[in-house]
Amino acid sequence: MTRPVDPERRAAGFIALELHESTHDRLVWGMRQNRDKAVAGVPEWEELREMASRIKEHTLTHLDHYLEQFEKSATKLRTHVHWARDAEEHNAVVYDVLNAHRVKSLIKSKSMLQEECGMTPYLQQRGIEVTESDLGERIQQLSDEPPSHIVVPAIHKLRTDVAALFAEKIGTDPKDSDPHALAEAMRQNARPRFLKADAGMTGANFAVAETGGFVVCTNEGNADIGASVPPLHIASIGIEKLIPRGRDLGIFIRMLSRSALGTPITQYTSHFHGPRRGGELHVVLVDNTRSDRLGSPDFWHALKCIRCGACMNTCPVYRRGGGLSYGATYSGPIGVILDPGFDLSKYRELPFHSSLCGSCTDVCPVKIDISDQIYKWRRVVAAKGLLSFAKRVGMSALGKTLAHPPLYHSAEAVGEWALEHLPRFLLYNPLNPWGKHRELPAVPRQTFRQWYIENRRKP
Amino acid sequence: MKLGLFIPCYIDAFFPEVGVATLELLERLGCSVEYPLDPTCCGQPMANSGCQDDASATEALFVHCFQDFDTVVGPSGSCVHHVRFNLDAIEQTPQAQKVRGRTRELVEFLLDDLKVVGFPWAAFPHKVGLHDSCTAVRGLGHARPSERVNEPYFSKTRDLLDKVRGLELVKIDRPDECCGFGGSFCVTDEAVSAKMGYDRVHDFHRHGAEYIVSADMSCLLHMKGVIDRLKLPMKVIHIAQILNGGPP
Amino acid sequence: MSPREAILSAVRKNLPRPAVPLPEVPGSERKGIKHGLGYKEHLTRLPEVPGAPDVNEPLLPYFRRQLEAMGGRSFEVADAAAARAKVAELFPDANVVCSAVSEVPGTRRIQDVRDPHELNDVDVGVVRSPLGVAEAGAVWLTQAELVVNALGVLSQHLVVLLDPAAVVETMHDAYERIDLASSPYGVFLAGPSATGDIEGVIIHGAQGARSLTVLLLAPAARKDPR
Numbered sequence: 001m002t003r004p005v006d007p008e009r010r011a012a013g014f015i016a017l018e019l020h021e022s023t024h025d026r027l028v029w030g031m032r033q034n035r036d037k038a039v040a041g042v043p044e045w046e047e048l049r050e051m052a053s054r055i056k057e058h059t060l061t062h063l064d065h066y067l068e069q070f071e072k073s074a075t076k077l078r079t080h081v082h083w084a085r086d087a088e089e090h091n092a093v094v095y096d097v098l099n100a101h102r103v104k105s106l107i108k109s110k111s112m113l114q115e116e117c118g119m120t121p122y123l124q125q126r127g128i129e130v131t132e133s134d135l136g137e138r139i140q141q142l143s144d145e146p147p148s149h150i151v152v153p154a155i156h157k158l159r160t161d162v163a164a165l166f167a168e169k170i171g172t173d174p175k176d177s178d179p180h181a182l183a184e185a186m187r188q189n190a191r192p193r194f195l196k197a198d199a200g201m202t203g204a205n206f207a208v209a210e211t212g213g214f215v216v217c218t219n220e221g222n223a224d225i226g227a228s229v230p231p232l233h234i235a236s237i238g239i240e241k242l243i244p245r246g247r248d249l250g251i252f253i254r255m256l257s258r259s260a261l262g263t264p265i266t267q268y269t270s271h272f273h274g275p276r277r278g279g280e281l282h283v284v285l286v287d288n289t290r291s292d293r294l295g296s297p298d299f300w301h302a303l304k305c306i307r308c309g310a311c312m313n314t315c316p317v318y319r320r321g322g323g324l325s326y327g328a329t330y331s332g333p334i335g336v337i338l339d340p341g342f343d344l345s346k347y348r349e350l351p352f353h354s355s356l357c358g359s360c361t362d363v364c365p366v367k368i369d370i371s372d373q374i375y376k377w378r379r380v381v382a383a384k385g386l387l388s389f390a391k392r393v394g395m396s397a398l399g400k401t402l403a404h405p406p407l408y409h410s411a412e413a414v415g416e417w418a419l420e421h422l423p424r425f426l427l428y429n430p431l432n433p434w435g436k437h438r439e440l441p442a443v444p445r446q447t448f449r450q451w452y453i454e455n456r457r458k459p
Numbered sequence: 460m461k462l463g464l465f466i467p468c469y470i471d472a473f474f475p476e477v478g479v480a481t482l483e484l485l486e487r488l489g490c491s492v493e494y495p496l497d498p499t500c501c502g503q504p505m506a507n508s509g510c511q512d513d514a515s516a517t518e519a520l521f522v523h524c525f526q527d528f529d530t531v532v533g534p535s536g537s538c539v540h541h542v543r544f545n546l547d548a549i550e551q552t553p554q555a556q557k558v559r560g561r562t563r564e565l566v567e568f569l570l571d572d573l574k575v576v577g578f579p580w581a582a583f584p585h586k587v588g589l590h591d592s593c594t595a596v597r598g599l600g601h602a603r604p605s606e607r608v609n610e611p612y613f614s615k616t617r618d619l620l621d622k623v624r625g626l627e628l629v630k631i632d633r634p635d636e637c638c639g640f641g642g643s644f645c646v647t648d649e650a651v652s653a654k655m656g657y658d659r660v661h662d663f664h665r666h667g668a669e670y671i672v673s674a675d676m677s678c679l680l681h682m683k684g685v686i687d688r689l690k691l692p693m694k695v696i697h698i699a700q701i702l703n704g705g706p707p
Numbered sequence: 708m709s710p711r712e713a714i715l716s717a718v719r720k721n722l723p724r725p726a727v728p729l730p731e732v733p734g735s736e737r738k739g740i741k742h743g744l745g746y747k748e749h750l751t752r753l754p755e756v757p758g759a760p761d762v763n764e765p766l767l768p769y770f771r772r773q774l775e776a777m778g779g780r781s782f783e784v785a786d787a788a789a790a791r792a793k794v795a796e797l798f799p800d801a802n803v804v805c806s807a808v809s810e811v812p813g814t815r816r817i818q819d820v821r822d823p824h825e826l827n828d829v830d831v832g833v834v835r836s837p838l839g840v841a842e843a844g845a846v847w848l849t850q851a852e853l854v855v856n857a858l859g860v861l862s863q864h865l866v867v868l869l870d871p872a873a874v875v876e877t878m879h880d881a882y883e884r885i886d887l888a889s890s891p892y893g894v895f896l897a898g899p900s901a902t903g904d905i906e907g908v909i910i911h912g913a914q915g916a917r918s919l920t921v922l923l924l925a926p927a928a929r930k931d932p933r
Contacts, residue, residue, distance in 0.1 A: 007648075008647060008648045008649070008650065008651070011648065011650055011651050012649070012650035012651075015650045015651065015654050016650075021654065023906065025658070027906065027907045029633070030907060031907075032606070035606075036605070036606065036608045039608050039609065040608045040609060040754065040756070041756050041759065042609075042743065042756075043609055043742065043743025043754050043755070043756060044743040044744045045608075045609050046607075046609065046610075047744075051730050051732065054727055054728075054729075054730045055729065055730060055732075057723075057727040058726075058727045058728060058729040058730070060722075060723060061722055061723050061724070061725075061726040061727050062722070062726060063718045063722065064715050064718045064719045064722065067714070067715060067718065068715070071711075073888070077888065077891070082710075083709070083710040083711040083714055084710055085710045085713055085714060089710060133914060134902075134904070135902045135904040135905070135913055135914075136902070136904035139904065139905075152903060152904055152907070153904070154904055154905070155904075155907070157905075158906065159905055159906050159908075162905050179905035179906060179908040179910060180908075180910055182905055183902060183904075183905060183910045183912075183913060184912075187912065187913065187914060190914060191827075194914075195824055195827055208887065211887045211888040212888065213887055213888065219900070219901045219902060219903075219913070220900050220901065220902050220913035220914040220915060221859075221860045221900040221913070221914050221915025221916070222913070222914040222915070224856070224859065224860045224894060224915065225857070225860045225861065225914055225915065227856075227892070228823055228855075228856035228857040228859075228860060228861075228892070229823045229824065229857050229861070239714065239718070244729060245732075246882055246885075246887045246888075247732050247879070247882045247883060248732055249878070249882055250732060250733070250877070250878040250879035250880075250881070250882045250883075251732055251879075253878050253895075254842075254877065254878050254879075261903070263776075263777065263897075264773060264776075264777075264842055264843045264844065264897070265777075265840075265843035265844075265845055265878070265895060265897050266897070267777065267778075267896065267897050267898050267899065267900060267901050267915075268894055268895075268896060268897075268900075268915070269845070269894065269895040269897075270892070270893070270894040270895075271887055271892070271893040271894065272891065272892060273887055273888050273889075273890065273891055273892075273893075274888075274891045275891060276850060276856050276891045276892055277850060277855075277856075277891070278822075279891075281891075285714070287714045287717065287718075291714060291717035291718045291720075291721055292717075292721070294718060294721040294722065294723060295720065295721030295723075297723070300723050314606060316636055316637045316639065316655050317648070317651050317655075320650075320651045320654045320655060320658075321648075321650075321651050351509070352508075352643075352644065352647055352648065353648060353651075354641070354644070355593070355637050355639055355640070355641030355644050355648075355652070355655070356507070356593070356594075356641060356642075356644075357593035357597070357637035357641075358593055358594075358596075358597035358598065358604075359593075359597065359604065359606055359635075359637075361597070362597060362604050362606045362607060363606045371597075375507075375545070377509075378507070378508060378509030379509045379511055380509070381509050382508065382509030382510050382511065382512075383509070383511070387508070387509065387510070388647075390647075391508050391510075391643070391647065392510075394643075395504070395505045395508050395510040395513045396510070396513050398504055398505060398513070399505045399510065399512075399513030399514060399516065399517060400513075400516075401499075402468065402499040402500040402502075402504075402505075402516075402517040402520075403499070403516030403517045403519075403520055404516075405496075405497045405498075405499060405520070408499045409496075433646040433647075433649035434645065434646050434649070434684070436649055436653065437649070437650075437653035437656075437657070437685070437688060438653060438656065438681065438684030438685050438687075438688050439683075439684045439687035439688045440684065441473045441474075441680055441683065441684065443472075443473070444473065444474070444475050444476075446475060447471050447472055447475055448466050448470060448471045448474075448475035448477075448478030448479065449466075449471055449496060450475075451475050451478070451479060452478075452482075452494050452496070453496070456494070609754055
């Protein structure tokens with residue numbers, strides 16, 4: 001059994017870096033506020049959500065049909081279509097294509113699927129130089145960390161962290177932490193890599209079955225450089241990214257960046273249909289547990305996700321603990337419901353890294369019942385016997401006490417019941433976590449029940 | 460109408476005065492209220508941790524104790540939410556369905572069912588910060604969540620507090636940010652929970668609130684723990700206490 | 708079983724039921740951004756968007772405001788000579804101006820470029836867009852206009868000519884008007900390359916063009932019907 005990641009401990013570590021946590025909370029909440037303003041500019045927002053949700057549900061309930069249609073339309077446009085059952089197969093397909101083209105150097109834009117597959121280390125071990133071209137992803141690559149946010153991968157870092165990192169890795173002045181200077185330094189560093197790259201890789205935000213093309217949304221234009229400068233373009237596409245028609249894009253493009261950053265659209269919304277003049281285009285359609293999830297009545301709706309990050313921005317737990325606390329490819333509320341599907345044992349603690357406030361469900365542009373799924377994953381964890389020892393024992397004791405009024409009330413009669421028994425679930429821990437940052441409540445002279453018997457049940 | 464009073468376990472144990480205020484308030488408004496002595500809890504603490512097996516006996520006890528009432532009223536959004544939406548560790552018998560369908564949270568019972576027009580006895584000349592709990596806002600629909608920006612704003616709790624003489628509601632920066640209680644989350648994710656609590660309490664303090672009022676005592680239990688640790692000049696109070704004419 | 712067959716059969720086995728019907732998406736008739744597209748008849752009391760155009764109001768001012776919010780800028784120019792003068796005025800130090808339009812010849816014709824790497828030294832790229840989208844402040848560019856796609860992203864600065872009459876209201880309208888499969892590359896470009904990856908500070912010129920300038924000018928053929 002895999003050792004579980006410990007989001008609570010990781011989050012506590014991030015919170016202990018006080019300036020990091022407060023800056024992170026302020027910036028990420030700022031994105032939520034920008035999202036609110038952008039949504040207020042679209043009065044029909046709730047209808048868009050409903051339509052987006054239904055288009056995704058329609059596609060997923062006819063996914064075999066749309067996969068075949070996509071393959072047919074894409075092939076007609078001279079796109080090479082590959083299929084991969086899992087991460088290993090995806091990486092092997094990509095490597096084979098790169099190898100056949102004698103690719104030594106690769107420039108890639110952000111792809112959560114390629115993260116999920118662990119593609120970069122796989123290719124690096126086989127002698128291919130891989131450079132992330134998105135600024136945030138490059139920061140994370142140089143830090144040897146996964147992205148902490150789907151949209152802004154290095155949002156947990158302060159400008160001074162980036163200055164120190166760039167000073168060490170690309171030779172900038174460690175004392176200059178002006179974001180403009182840092183971004184310019186990376187632009188100068190990345191440009192030669194774009195020019196010498198033998199191949200460009202991207203993910204895809206949407207794949208259109210009818211037209212056989214796919215859409216990549218970025219703000220930096222880095223995917224467009226990777227696709228238009230090197231002669232070879234490979235895109236990794238999760239099978240859940242399909243939508244039926246070109247005109248369906250209107251719905252999703254209107255929602256994606258408004259939900260993510262609060263802008264009406266990403267700076268670049270790029271559509272790829274067949275190879276560019278003088279180029280070659282490959283797409284890899286990847287399953288990697290998606291077809292399993294499709295068969296789960298409780299969890300298949302998570303496949304509607306368009307990776308906007310709105311649920312992260314609104315999540316009070318994500319904002320405090322930071323994205324790296326999840327110890328997984330996907331963080332935030334969407335990560336809590338996606339990650340256990342990849343490895344339940346490893347990610348068994350994630351469903352508890354949530355206060356179940358429900359805001360994620362409300363902001364989700366495709367109406368995924370995120371909060372309800374978090375709750376249901378807790379049941380799955382418990383039913384599979386994967387609850388932590390403290391929770392298992394605490395809940396069992398509590399359940400037994402609360403199920404038996406005489407036991408419960410005799411405990412009460414002895415007095416101090418509250419601190420002796422009830423808080424077992426609160427306080428079942430020698431470290432007494434409640435009291436670390438909070439005072440314990442005073443125990444009143446009598447319980448309500450005792451008061452009621454004394455005052456209202458007198459013979 | 461036979462009305463059963465549902466006093467959640469932590470109110471029973473820690474805040475009996477909230478139970479008393481709820482009972483007196485309902486009686487003042489003409490309800491005939493009975494408090495059955497046997498129920499202990501709704502099952503939420505166990506169910507929230509995924510432990511359906513551990514929750515089932517408690518849920519069965521809850522249904523058994525309240526099955527003969529026309530309406531069950533409880534002064535806690537999260538417990539009522541559990542009963543109505545998540546009490547499914549037991550077989551869904553007609554009795555279980557009846558109890559679940561008839562369980563009402565105090566605020567909605569006063570506003571939607573009793574349609575109370577005023578609380579002439581209630582005066583509370585203080586600056587008050589309103590904390591609508593997450594389960595009340597998004598689970599029971601007590602208020603428009605801040606993220607649903609295109610829908611008209613409403614808050615049932617605020618509507619009730621507006622009927623109290625002298626009470627002044629303060630505006631805060633993040634009107635419905637979670638306070639971080641979250642049930643067992645408050646101890647299993649202690650650092651995050653506490654930081655959320657600190658931020659929430661500071662938001663109220665910064666805007667001059669003397670009291671934090673809520674229909675959920677569990678959130679207030681947590682925020683009181685923060686206030687006491689930080690020694691801030693603020694108090695917490697359940698809405699039933701204000702509507703019943705102020706703290707005893 | 709091939710990976711393809713394995714995936715398709717796993718998907719078929721697990722298709723969620725009941726199947727959900729495909730909803731119709733809004734058409735391209737103008738409805739007025741100000742009051743929302745109001746797809747559902749009964750949703751009449753939607754909040755008003757301040758500053759957004761109503762059904763009878765022109766779209767161009769809104770397009771220009773949205774473009775500016777995205778970090779771009781726009782100018783009205785009277786004719787080709789004015790466009791050339793504007794480019795010269797805005798980029799006095801430009802050495803290489805690579806152009807895909809006849810109105811502004813520049814120093815290099817994109818048709819003469821064989822390989823995208825040749826565009827590395829371009830200071831200003833000039834191209835014409837066939838379509839603007841008001842709500843997004845975006846212009847549409849394809850390989851047909853760019854000729855070499857990298858012109859849009861390797862140029863330090865980008866100038867886009869746009870017919871002011873070619874602006875549509877929303878992304879729905881835009882997708883009704885374009886034929887996606889007809890070009891290997893098509894991009895809605897809204898402002899310059901941008902990033903907020905360091906402490907959320909918005910910086911223009913992350914990897915692609917540092918600036919986007921839209922010159923509002925109808926194509927010669929349309930202006931002069933002869």
